[in-house]
Amino acid sequence: MADHFADRLSKAIQDKGTCATVGLDPVYSKLPKQIIERKDLNDEMDLPAAMDAVFEFCTRVMRVVSPLVPAIKMNSAFFEKYYWEGVENYYSLIQEADALGLEVIGDVKRGDIGTTAAAYAESHVKNCEFMDMEDTISPDAITINGFAGLDGIKPFSEAALEQGKGIFVWVRASNPSAGVLQDFTDAHGKRYFEHLAEQVATLACEPQYMGQSGLSNIGMVIGGTTAEQTQQLREQYPHIIFLVPGYGAQGAGAEDCVKFCRTGGDGALVSASRSIIYAFNDPKYIEQFGDDWEKCIGQATLDMKQQLADALAAKV
Amino acid sequence: MADHFADRLSKAIQDKGTCATVGLDPVYSKLPKQIIERKDLNDEMDLPAAMDAVFEFCTRVMRVVSPLVPAIKMNSAFFEKYYWEGVENYYSLIQEADALGLEVIGDVKRGDIGTTAAAYAESHVKNCEFMDMEDTISPDAITINGFAGLDGIKPFSEAALEQGKGIFVWVRASNPSAGVLQDFTDAHGKRYFEHLAEQVATLACEPQYMGQSGLSNIGMVIGGTTAEQTQQLREQYPHIIFLVPGYGAQGAGAEDCVKFCRTGGDGALVSASRSIIYAFNDPKYIEQFGDDWEKCIGQATLDMKQQLADALAAKV
Numbered sequence: 001m002a003d004h005f006a007d008r009l010s011k012a013i014q015d016k017g018t019c020a021t022v023g024l025d026p027v028y029s030k031l032p033k034q035i036i037e038r039k040d041l042n043d044e045m046d047l048p049a050a051m052d053a054v055f056e057f058c059t060r061v062m063r064v065v066s067p068l069v070p071a072i073k074m075n076s077a078f079f080e081k082y083y084w085e086g087v088e089n090y091y092s093l094i095q096e097a098d099a100l101g102l103e104v105i106g107d108v109k110r111g112d113i114g115t116t117a118a119a120y121a122e123s124h125v126k127n128c129e130f131m132d133m134e135d136t137i138s139p140d141a142i143t144i145n146g147f148a149g150l151d152g153i154k155p156f157s158e159a160a161l162e163q164g165k166g167i168f169v170w171v172r173a174s175n176p177s178a179g180v181l182q183d184f185t186d187a188h189g190k191r192y193f194e195h196l197a198e199q200v201a202t203l204a205c206e207p208q209y210m211g212q213s214g215l216s217n218i219g220m221v222i223g224g225t226t227a228e229q230t231q232q233l234r235e236q237y238p239h240i241i242f243l244v245p246g247y248g249a250q251g252a253g254a255e256d257c258v259k260f261c262r263t264g265g266d267g268a269l270v271s272a273s274r275s276i277i278y279a280f281n282d283p284k285y286i287e288q289f290g291d292d293w294e295k296c297i298g299q300a301t302l303d304m305k306q307q308l309a310d311a312l313a314a315k316v
Numbered sequence: 317m318a319d320h321f322a323d324r325l326s327k328a329i330q331d332k333g334t335c336a337t338v339g340l341d342p343v344y345s346k347l348p349k350q351i352i353e354r355k356d357l358n359d360e361m362d363l364p365a366a367m368d369a370v371f372e373f374c375t376r377v378m379r380v381v382s383p384l385v386p387a388i389k390m391n392s393a394f395f396e397k398y399y400w401e402g403v404e405n406y407y408s409l410i411q412e413a414d415a416l417g418l419e420v421i422g423d424v425k426r427g428d429i430g431t432t433a434a435a436y437a438e439s440h441v442k443n444c445e446f447m448d449m450e451d452t453i454s455p456d457a458i459t460i461n462g463f464a465g466l467d468g469i470k471p472f473s474e475a476a477l478e479q480g481k482g483i484f485v486w487v488r489a490s491n492p493s494a495g496v497l498q499d500f501t502d503a504h505g506k507r508y509f510e511h512l513a514e515q516v517a518t519l520a521c522e523p524q525y526m527g528q529s530g531l532s533n534i535g536m537v538i539g540g541t542t543a544e545q546t547q548q549l550r551e552q553y554p555h556i557i558f559l560v561p562g563y564g565a566q567g568a569g570a571e572d573c574v575k576f577c578r579t580g581g582d583g584a585l586v587s588a589s590r591s592i593i594y595a596f597n598d599p600k601y602i603e604q605f606g607d608d609w610e611k612c613i614g615q616a617t618l619d620m621k622q623q624l625a626d627a628l629a630a631k632v
Contacts, residue, residue, distance in 0.1 A: 025431070025432070025435075043447075045445065045446055045447050046446070046447050047446040047447070047449060050446075075432060075435075077426075077428060077432045077433075077435035077436040078432075078435050080403075080435070080436065080439050080440070081435050081436070081438035081439045082439070083403065083404075083407065083439055083444065083446075083449075083452065084400040084401070084403040084404035084407070085400070086439075087396075087399065087400040087403045088399075088400035091399065091400070107432075109426070109427060109428050109461070110393075110425070111425060111461060112393060112425050113489055113490065113491035113494070114491055115341070116341070116391060116393045116394075116423075117393075119341075119391075119393035119394050119396070119397050120393040120396065120397070122397035123396050123397045123398070123399055123402075124396070128399065129361065130361055130362070130363040130366075130399075131359075131361050131362050131363070133363060133399075136399065145425070145427060145461050145463060146497070147461060147463060147486065147489065147494075147497065147498070148489045148491050148493065148494055148497075149489075149491070149493030149494050149495075149496045149497045149498075150493045150496070151491045151492055151493040151494070152489075152491065152493070152494075170463065173429055173463065173464045173465075173468075174429065175429035175430055175464050175465070175467040175468065176467055177464065177465030177466045177467040177468070178429070178463075178464055178465050178467070178468075179465075180465045180466070180515065181462070181463065181464075181465045181508075181511065181512060181515065182463070182465075184500070184502060184508055184511050185502060185503070186500060186501055186502055186503070187501070187502070187503040192497075192500055192508055195497065195500050196497060199496065199497065
């Protein structure tokens with residue numbers, strides 16, 4: 001295992017031949033009926049049963065996609081909604097993912113001022129140091145919210161660097177109302193998200209954060225549907241890895257998303273959640289694989305890889 | 317219990333005669349030696365022992381301050397650092413606080429786009445609906461990060477309204493680097509935090525969010541050290557409750573903090589953490605109370621109340 005997150009991720013992207021990333025946003029009611037109709041798992045209001053169903057689903061999704069993609073993105077909100085049991089499951093799934101050789105992005109969007117940011121970094125970035133809990137590890141990278149500025153970012157970036165991990169600062173979101181705040185523009189035409197990106201990039205390019213791949217372990221989250229506003233960031237910040245959510249169900253296409261890749265295809269992770277993990281509801285895949293839900297997910301992942309590869313080839 | 321958060325809070329402020337709020341940011345190594353030197357609690361690297369020590373400390377602090385203040389603010393980061401056991405403790409302490417009649421602010425700073433924000437609201441705003449977990453409740457209000465704009469705020473505000481709870485959107489932070497991003501200014505001289513406040517206030521003043529107190533259940537977090545930049549928000553947004561952290565250890569004084577109160581003394585919660593919960597390290601209180609750490613905390617709380625009352629009287 002390379003000891004710099006960006007180098008490790010670049011190698012994983014090269015090995016798997018794709019920057020496609022699968023997002024785990026599990027919702028009980030949407031899980032395959034083969035799981036939620038099982039007697040021991042068939043009660044959404046029974047926390048342990050619901051949690052076991054989610055855990056089984058996520059584990060099986062990861063087994064399907066781990067030979068195909070370099071990374072998964074786990075959306076913390078969908079585990080936190082199951083209280084402390086959900087949080088325990090989140091950490092258990094990180095171990096599973098790690099054992100499968102996946103890079104794990106913890107999508108936690110934490111952010112606060114210095115001392116509080118440092119407390120968040122303890123469990124979200126650093127690996128566990130409590131007695132008898134040595135198996136508990138944190139994700140390879142997490143998403144953070146940089147609202148507090150560099151004081152709030154550094155506790156995360158410093159902890160990450162120390163442990164060969166990474167962070168992605170949320171710079172431009174993909175939802176409809178995001179632009180109202182994030183495109184707020186100064187007298188020189190600079191938008192808020194560009195100003196934020198500048199702050200992040202200045203820190204990211206400090207030599208200690210740079211890997212041999214020429215990429216920093218401090219990256220940025222940029223919604224895939226925002227390429228029109230944000231694609232210039234790729235050229236502007238050659239050392240940055242972009243985490244690009246929104247592919248598929250949220251409406252971002254392959255052409256837009258690969259704009260954030262470097263020429264060789266690395267430098268970005270393009271993430272799709274619902275369009276992959278619920279592919280077994282898509283008539284296109286049902287027709288091919290019937291109710292073999294894992295095959296549906298596998299094929300949807302292969303299709304996404306192909307679409308990204310085609311778009312990347314067309315771009316060069 | 318009034319069914320609107322702002323009304324309930326206003327009444328609590330009136331009953332206790334203060335807007336002082338105690339922040340729980342517990343750090344094991346800073347706990348009173350009477351707790352951490354106890355044999356069963358005396359190992360910081362033993363998660364259950366450390367957690368029990370934190371729980372005992374927080375419970376005892378709440379018992380001391382609950383007759384004195386209307387609310388406590390629990391900083392999630394300092395519980396999350398103890399993994400799922402910390403999260404379980406966070407919820408247990410909310411129950412304790414509720415039983416003591418305190419309003420509980422969960423300082424979680426969550427924020428994301430719509431579907432993810434809705435998932436966060438499930439456990440952070442709504443009370444628990446899982447079987448056999450009816451005792452598990454969420455805080456009376458939480459802090460959120462509004463970076464995604466109204467799409468990301470509404471899932472929280474709607475869930476809060478439904479359950480007689482509140483949210484505080486983080487608008488201006490108190491840390492040194494916060495201004496670099498938050499004071500980013502447009503061509504008309506409007507700063508980013510003002511633009512964000514405008515968005516929040518527009519939603520907050522929709523009639524369904526307004527209580528009989530004339531205050532909305534959607535408030536704003538404004539760092540107490542920023543009064544110079546932010547005090548005009550009080551006049552500008554008469555319907556907003558301001559959560560004002562930073563009193564004491566972070567350097568905000570009473571005169572600055574009460575600028576966010578309405579004339580009657582409500583409309584704001586002024587929060588102090590370290591200067592209260594570690595008052596037993598302050599020579600001033602040691603001299604008075606020796607190693608009776610609970611009396612030190614109680615006196616520090618009374619002193620804070622007096623300082624705020626004096627400042628409020630001087631303001632009118």
